[in-house]
Amino acid sequence: MPDRNGAARPGGTALLTGAPVLEVTNLRKEFGSLTAVDDVSFTIAAGRSLAVVGESGSGKTTVARMIVGLERPTSGTIAACGNDRSRPARSARDRRRRGGEVQIVFQDPYTSLDPRQTAEGVIDEVLRLHHGWPADRRRARIDELVELVGLDSRQARALPRTLSGGQRQRVAIARALAAQPQILILDESVAALDVSIQAQVLNLLADIRDETAVSYILISHDLAVVRQLTDEAVVMYRGRVVERGRTAQVLDDPQDPYTKRLRASVPRPGWKPSRRQMPPAHQEEDPT
């Protein structure tokens, strides 16, 4: 894996060795009798981006939550930057280190920010906790991050309720980047944005990757967004990986029946939606 941006991130040990930045092995998660995630494995090389595609209930968000540490796997292992994170962190220090490896940006920019904290305030808190920097250094980094995500100084000092959805999502991205993670999980992070804003945020994410060599895990059902932002893709269906490969190849030449149906379901000129194409095992069930 060529490491063209390694120099920009002296902290990234994985970048220097070329080892995978994330390794997920035989991951399984049960909720009672329901198996939400079943034997999921994948690796991400440093600076590369992976899409996890699937419908609601496919387990894709559960995988993301386990990687970030919000759910504990029933079995299987997760290693980020060479460090195991399959078990809960044992100390605050351990938790902080993990936060420096993986961060997440959630779908809904309206509920994922503290309504009482300005963008600057939330970034400052992360910088203080993660890096312990003095005030002037934090101030300089806040300005860099705010600039990087394209917020102006008025917006940076505003409370979330006065910001639009796109601006809030920029705040959430800046907050996540403040911890200088190797991996940024984007859990449907652009899905709720208007098309014209979504394009701005997607361009921004591409710029950030060029500048920092961060790896993205994009959890998404939007195949056009997946194409735009990722190198590789895994397709999940009912908790299992049913297809994987280079994003272009998975989208242009899908092999699994579910991936084929997913691809055929995307509206395009001359598209004729059809019903009852599903094989019996794929029939929609009532939620449990």
Add this chain to the structure above:
Amino acid sequence: MATQHLLEVTGLRVTLGDGAALRGVDLAIRPREVLGLVGESGSGKSMTARAIDRLLPRGAQVAGQIRFQGSEVGALAGAQLRSYRNRVAMIFQDPRAHVNPVRRIGDFMTEALRTNLGVRAEEARQRAVDMLSQVGIEDGQRRLRQYPHELSGGMLQRVMIAAALLTEPALLLADEPTTALDVTTQAEVMAILDELRREYGLAMLFITHDLELAAAICDRTAVMYAGQIVEVRKSELLHTDPLHPYTAALAAARPDIAQKSRRLRAIPGRPLSAFEAPAGECAFAPRCPHAEPACQAALPELVELDGGLSRCIRVAELRGQLEATHA
């Protein structure tokens, strides 16, 4: 236009509190026609549908005219209004927010038949079961006894469609009916909607933020920006030959499923809501790559060109210059 319109909206203005929500909407739907209504949040798509179905919040001030089959909708009240709503049925984005969670599917589906149309309970239930089978739900008897939480989102949206069709409407107002659904479920629900509206000869106003979806299933598409319609175009020309710079920019901003682009052509700034729009100028001008000083001198009119409508003073000179895009 020679064809008799089913619905005609002229100069529709809605004011909520002291802010404008619609700033003069004109649209017409012919019988059996599917008209798409596309735009970003705050553009007024949902507000337009709500105004048509007389479902605006209390205190909303409405000006302009809505005519359905020749009669003035604003003048309807009581039984007439209820009967109008049966003829102009609405399907919402989030079915769960629009059904009573503590009432059974059967009560919900048969209510309009029983209370407005005087159909006896037993017959109403039978019609509901038949209609459920039309939307691909075979075990209707059992479904009628269930509660909304027992159904998945896709299933519930099919129930909503069936319920809307039960009152034999002539026009369906579909407000982002598939936005909350998975892509594959969306394809199914769209297939059902498309099939049934052909079979029953319905017209449809199909609201969506998804230009590709509108282009695929609508006969014509109207594009809204800041509380006004800025373009009406035959859907197949929407991507290849748009008339308004906003439509072209919107299409170009979407990533392409067939190829990665080095950079997306993002539109600078953010979409304006109707209440923020300046009165005497083109609301899109500040974000428009083709804007010139004249654009901010007066509010452009909707002008007809090449079978479509565009609210752009430069529409004629920009002809062929608005970038054709991938889709």
